[in-house]
Amino acid sequence: MNLANIIDGHPADHVALISRNRATTYATLVEQVAGLRGGLAELGVQQGDRVALLVGNGRFFVVSYLAVLGLGAVAVPLNPTSPAPELTRELVTVGASTVIVGPAAVNAWRHIDRADVPLVRQVIATEGHELADASSIDELITSAPVPVVDVDPDHLAVLMFTSGTAGAPRAAMLSHGNLQSNIDQVVHTETAMHASDIVYGVLPMFHIMGLNVVLGISLAVGATVVLIQRFDPSTALETIRDRQVTVVPGAPPMWVDFSMCDAPADAFASVRIALTGAAKMPEEAMRRLHDRFGVDLAEGYGLTEASPIVTSSGGGAMKLGSVGKVIDGVQVRIVDDTGDDALEGDTGEIWVQGPNVFQGYFNDAESTARVLTADGWLRTGDIGMTDTEGFLYLIDRAKDLIIVSGFNVFPNEVEEVLLEHAGVAEVGVIGVPHPHTGEAVKAFVVPQPGVHLDEDELIAYCNGELARYKCPSKIMFVDELPRNVTGKLLRRSLV
Numbered sequence: 001m002n003l004a005n006i007i008d009g010h011p012a013d014h015v016a017l018i019s020r021n022r023a024t025t026y027a028t029l030v031e032q033v034a035g036l037r038g039g040l041a042e043l044g045v046q047q048g049d050r051v052a053l054l055v056g057n058g059r060f061f062v063v064s065y066l067a068v069l070g071l072g073a074v075a076v077p078l079n080p081t082s083p084a085p086e087l088t089r090e091l092v093t094v095g096a097s098t099v100i101v102g103p104a105a106v107n108a109w110r111h112i113d114r115a116d117v118p119l120v121r122q123v124i125a126t127e128g129h130e131l132a133d134a135s136s137i138d139e140l141i142t143s144a145p146v147p148v149v150d151v152d153p154d155h156l157a158v159l160m161f162t163s164g165t166a167g168a169p170r171a172a173m174l175s176h177g178n179l180q181s182n183i184d185q186v187v188h189t190e191t192a193m194h195a196s197d198i199v200y201g202v203l204p205m206f207h208i209m210g211l212n213v214v215l216g217i218s219l220a221v222g223a224t225v226v227l228i229q230r231f232d233p234s235t236a237l238e239t240i241r242d243r244q245v246t247v248v249p250g251a252p253p254m255w256v257d258f259s260m261c262d263a264p265a266d267a268f269a270s271v272r273i274a275l276t277g278a279a280k281m282p283e284e285a286m287r288r289l290h291d292r293f294g295v296d297l298a299e300g301y302g303l304t305e306a307s308p309i310v311t312s313s314g315g316g317a318m319k320l321g322s323v324g325k326v327i328d329g330v331q332v333r334i335v336d337d338t339g340d341d342a343l344e345g346d347t348g349e350i351w352v353q354g355p356n357v358f359q360g361y362f363n364d365a366e367s368t369a370r371v372l373t374a375d376g377w378l379r380t381g382d383i384g385m386t387d388t389e390g391f392l393y394l395i396d397r398a399k400d401l402i403i404v405s406g407f408n409v410f411p412n413e414v415e416e417v418l419l420e421h422a423g424v425a426e427v428g429v430i431g432v433p434h435p436h437t438g439e440a441v442k443a444f445v446v447p448q449p450g451v452h453l454d455e456d457e458l459i460a461y462c463n464g465e466l467a468r469y470k471c472p473s474k475i476m477f478v479d480e481l482p483r484n485v486t487g488k489l490l491r492r493s494l495v
Helices: 003-007 026-042 059-070 084-094 103-110 176-187 208-221 233-242 252-259 283-293 365-371 411-419 455-463
Strands: 015-019 022-025 050-054 074-077 098-101 122-125 134-136 156-162 170-175 198-201 224-227 247-250 273-276 309-312 331-335 348-353 378-386 392-396 402-404 407-409 424-434 438-447 474-477
Touching (some): 003 026, 003 059, 015 026, 015 059, 026 059, 059 224, 074 084, 084 103, 098 103, 156 176, 156 208, 170 176, 176 208, 176 309, 198 233, 208 224, 233 252, 247 252, 252 273, 365 378, 407 411, 411 424, 455 474
Parallel strands (some): 015 224, 050 074, 074 156, 098 122, 198 224, 198 247, 247 273, 438 474
Antiparallel strands (some): 156 170, 331 348, 348 378, 402 407, 424 438
């Protein structure tokens, strides 16, 4: 098998992608992917090599992703807008040998010292951007094609950075079988996409929901994906109308924005499936969407380590406040503090098992052991309960986790960056409610004795070290942080 084969067998003239108003048929996509496979092979990319994709939502991301998988190499999608220090850490963590750089990442890449990423052998630039010693993806795509490599289901396909269940960001190992099984599980649900669907693809491909829900499922069924680089409510509504989009997956902040738009009542008339996940959707916004536009938003639950979908509210499985029912092929337990199954209606930690559950964290056996039991159950860290009809409700989430626009942020990662600033003595980070992003990052900083710190300057410092969504939007300067008798930071006391 090979996940790259999901684009095979569809009508040659059917449109697979629309990117920047340019349509790419399935025949052309198959041809370009095969050519890039050949080009990468000529550069020496082999099975098991890690290839980082610093590319935004567009045709080149899709072609690169599938070409890498087809060689049996490992795709590592990274946020192309991340600053150079963060990208450097991630490239070193995965030991990337090849980096494909899109326009959004050109500036950051130029600020990366090649000596700091010693395993990188070659760089490939997309869309004509000149980079020193970089190959051109336009030329590589025209290379002589090579066949897809047949791999075992447990062959590593993707390394996806996540802060999900183990604290600081780690690279989750997702195999061809993991990703394919979740596609198959969802394709058989009542809300499955069809070949006739047109899918709004704004969720970033470096996020598992964009990669395997929007892209993977769409290509597997032969649908059309309209790839969008950035979300803007007004232009999004125009695209949905003009392209007659039928499936709209999005994180809660996108749907909150839609619910508050001054738009015609028939703005979503073409949409037959509206999906959300990645964070809890505000119920009031769901009501507004229904009342103003007739949109019944299907909320689901998943996580990177599960490839990602665990539950769905599709078909008849919709109940306000819940995240739906467990999809076929996946098992869920609600486990109490003693390790036993919780009684119906009682809360406990959500455990997940199935062929979609990941292989562990790359080069991190200790973190893997904390979340994967000996018999293959994934301990999510999320607290939930089920009702008599089998609907799952999320009560709480992984300890300390902050969710900004559907992206996970762990406080300790932000704290570590702030502590590297010479003027910072101590720091505590929490999430606070935000009307548009769900939550925002707020930091409490104790300055070094005699040092005066400026809030804007410190936020700018973070912007140079972390992806923007991880950076504090507010910093409070305090004389001390609340701690318990053992010196542990009491986050719940930070307000």
